[in-house]
Amino acid sequence: MRKPTDREVIETMQHDAHNEPQRVLYALLAGAEGCGPAARNARLAHDNELADFLLRVQEEIVGEAKRLLQRRVAE
Numbered sequence: 001m002r003k004p005t006d007r008e009v010i011e012t013m014q015h016d017a018h019n020e021p022q023r024v025l026y027a028l029l030a031g032a033e034g035c036g037p038a039a040r041n042a043r044l045a046h047d048n049e050l051a052d053f054l055l056r057v058q059e060e061i062v063g064e065a066k067r068l069l070q071r072r073v074a075e
Contacts, residue, residue: 033058038054
């Protein structure tokens, strides 16, 4: 059985105050995952500064968002 995507999780979560922080974190993760393809495109366009920035942002956001999400899901 395949794991649902972040977007699928967001769409199936109920809208209530308890789930809102989790919804935000899943949305943040989904957006941060888009930094990888954008960084590759920047690299292909020889914009290494932008590519490096996007990869740093992705790494930082994904790591921290996953940590926060794990804490909230465990509550």
